[in-house]
Amino acid sequence: MEKKQYERPHIIKLEAGMPGKFGMRSESLPVTHIDGVSVKELTTNFGSPLFVLSERTIRSVYRKALKSFSTRYPKVQFAWSYKTNYLTAVCKIYHQEGSWAEVVSGFEYDKAIANGVDPARIIFNGPGKSADDLRKAANGGSLIHIDHLDELYTLTDLAGELPRKPLVAIRVNMDTGIYPMWDRFGFNYENGQAWDAINKIMMAGKLELVGLHTHIGTFILSAGAYGVAAGKLADLALGIRQKFGHDIRYIDMGGGFASKNTLKGSYLPGSDTNPTFDDYAEAITSALVNSGFRPDNLPLLILETGRALIDEAGYIISTVIANKRLSSGRRATIIDAGVNLLFTSFWYQHPITPAQGFSQYREDNTLYGPLCMNIDCIRESANLPLLNKGDRIVIHYTGAYNLTQWMQFITLRPNVVLIDEDSKPHVVRENEMLSTINGPEKTPPHLA
Amino acid sequence: MKINENLAISDNGFLFNPTTGESYTVNPIGAEIIEMLKSGETQERIISRLLDMYDTDKKTLEKDLHDFSDILKQYQLLSEDE
Numbered sequence: 282m283e284k285k286q287y288e289r290p291h292i293i294k295l296e297a298g299m300p301g302k303f304g305m306r307s308e309s310l311p312v313t314h315i316d317g318v319s320v321k322e323l324t325t326n327f328g329s330p331l332f333v334l335s336e337r338t339i340r341s342v343y344r345k346a347l348k349s350f351s352t353r354y355p356k357v358q359f360a361w362s363y364k365t366n367y368l369t370a371v372c373k374i375y376h377q378e379g380s381w382a383e384v385v386s387g388f389e390y391d392k393a394i395a396n397g398v399d400p401a402r403i404i405f406n407g408p409g410k411s412a413d414d415l416r417k418a419a420n421g422g423s424l425i426h427i428d429h430l431d432e433l434y435t436l437t438d439l440a441g442e443l444p445r446k447p448l449v450a451i452r453v454n455m456d457t458g459i460y461p462m463w464d465r466f467g468f469n470y471e472n473g474q475a476w477d478a479i480n481k482i483m484m485a486g487k488l489e490l491v492g493l494h495t496h497i498g499t500f501i502l503s504a505g506a507y508g509v510a511a512g513k514l515a516d517l518a519l520g521i522r523q524k525f526g527h528d529i530r531y532i533d534m535g536g537g538f539a540s541k542n543t544l545k546g547s548y549l550p551g552s553d554t555n556p557t558f559d560d561y562a563e564a565i566t567s568a569l570v571n572s573g574f575r576p577d578n579l580p581l582l583i584l585e586t587g588r589a590l591i592d593e594a595g596y597i598i599s600t601v602i603a604n605k606r607l608s609s610g611r612r613a614t615i616i617d618a619g620v621n622l623l624f625t626s627f628w629y630q631h632p633i634t635p636a637q638g639f640s641q642y643r644e645d646n647t648l649y650g651p652l653c654m655n656i657d658c659i660r661e662s663a664n665l666p667l668l669n670k671g672d673r674i675v676i677h678y679t680g681a682y683n684l685t686q687w688m689q690f691i692t693l694r695p696n697v698v699l700i701d702e703d704s705k706p707h708v709v710r711e712n713e714m715l716s717t718i719n720g721p722e723k724t725p726p727h728l729a
Numbered sequence: 730m731k732i733n734e735n736l737a738i739s740d741n742g743f744l745f746n747p748t749t750g751e752s753y754t755v756n757p758i759g760a761e762i763i764e765m766l767k768s769g770e771t772q773e774r775i776i777s778r779l780l781d782m783y784d785t786d787k788k789t790l791e792k793d794l795h796d797f798s799d800i801l802k803q804y805q806l807l808s809e810d811e
Contacts, residue, residue: 284781284782284784285783286783286784287758287783287784287785287789288756288757289796289797290755290756290758290759290793290794290797291755291759291797292753292754292755292756292804293753293754293755294752295751295752295753604796606799610800610803642754642756667756670789
């Protein structure tokens with residue numbers, strides 16, 4: 282007689298009560314394949330845990346975002362936010378799609394150059410540019426977004442010794458009616474700092490003011506805030522035209538669009554409630570079109586969105602190491618991917634799905650990673666089927682920031698695989714080995 | 730171990746404790762274990778019978794049966810022998 286498939290014994294008390302207003306169906310239909318490649322095959326060939334990126338999703342989300350803006354505004358340019366995910370393969374996909382590069386350090390600038398990006402299509406943001414960084418970017422004709430007066434003075438001093446006039450924008454922070462208001466970057470709109478910087482640039486004449494930039498925050502759930510911000514930048518641009526007879530070439534709205542992830546504490550999933558690209562595009566482009574720009578002289582609209590473009594394309598496949606019960610009787614499951622790989626689990630409830638079939642029985646779980654560290658909790662509560670040791674799960678929406686903010690901590694970082702549009706997996710970053718960590722270390726002779 | 734002998738289990742895994750009026754859902758293997766406990770089977774015998782029926786190994790069964798018994802005790806459906 283053929284034996285039945287095993288499922289561990291499970292009993293749960295039925296609690297009578299009013300149905301919740303926010304009752305949702307369970308989230309975890311099994312995801313056995315990613316872009317046509319079986320999860321089992323991926324872990325057999327490349328190990329577990331495993332980062333997986335979908336080229337198909339990267340391209341389709343990018344095209345959807347571009348369409349949202351370009352159908353509403355005539356001149357739109359995306360610039361890929363390197364810090365969100367600077368794996369070379371990922372950057373090259375965005376550059377193939379037509380994205381410029383948006384970098385925030387000398388290292389990222391060099392990476393963009395190594396990726397073959399035309400220096401004139403690199404936007405250099407951030408508060409920490411060195412004099413060498415500024416010199417390099419100015420010589421290349423890159424777009425330097427000035428963050429503070431010290432940078433403005435440094436660049437003005439350098440300009441005299443450079444063969445070409447540096448192309449600059451200023452970063453502007455402002456009140457857009459949301460909390461928190463980011464005011465640590467750039468010059469404030471409301472208190473006149475932004476005008477002060479503009480006056481200094483225009484009067485000194487050593488820098489060419491080509492744009493205005495803002496980046497109002499991160500994971501902004503109110504599209505209307507972007508409309509306010511675009512209106513304020515348009516007001517500055519029109520003021521510059523009026524005061525100096527100078528047209529700026531572009532308005533850069535930065536990033537901060539929410540992805541489909543769900544912030545902790547949210548009642549409903551982000552995939553249902555967060556603004557769409559159309560929502561953001563409508564707010565921004567309406568504000569620009571309705572401002573005082575002549576229709577034949579609209580500035581280029583630059584967008585530096587990172588998270589919303591790539592979050593959806595990233596997965597982590599992980600394997601169940603063990604099941605246990607906490608002192609309260611609550612189920613805890615230990616998986617082989619920890620917070621050192623999934624930094625974003627500190628603020629998101631990442632959707633988690635099993636990678637194999639299961640019955641209708643489910644239980645609330647706390648999901649812990651493998652690190653011997655109390656903070657290593659991937660989900661405080663996830664309603665999942667009865668997972669056994671060795672079962673695989675897929676963690677969704679992991680493409681943004683995890684592959685740049687991940688840490689080599691306690692364990693080594695795993696392979697990263699990109700599945701191309703023909704469903705062929707490619708290793709785009711090899712797993713670390715002991716030599717990866719020991720290589721740069723030096724041992725003093727008396728300890729050798 | 731002593732199971733509450735009055736427990737009623739339906740074919741589709743609905744379990745009712747008439748002593749307290751509380752209801753539970755239990756999966757098929759859980760229902761089978763409760764039935765075996767009601768008929769007085771020992772733990773060793775339960776494991777042996779389940780091994781014949783399910784595609785698993787003894788260590789996994791022992792671990793999971795132990796965990797299941799703990800939950801039954803927590804729900805006061807199972808008590809230690811007096």
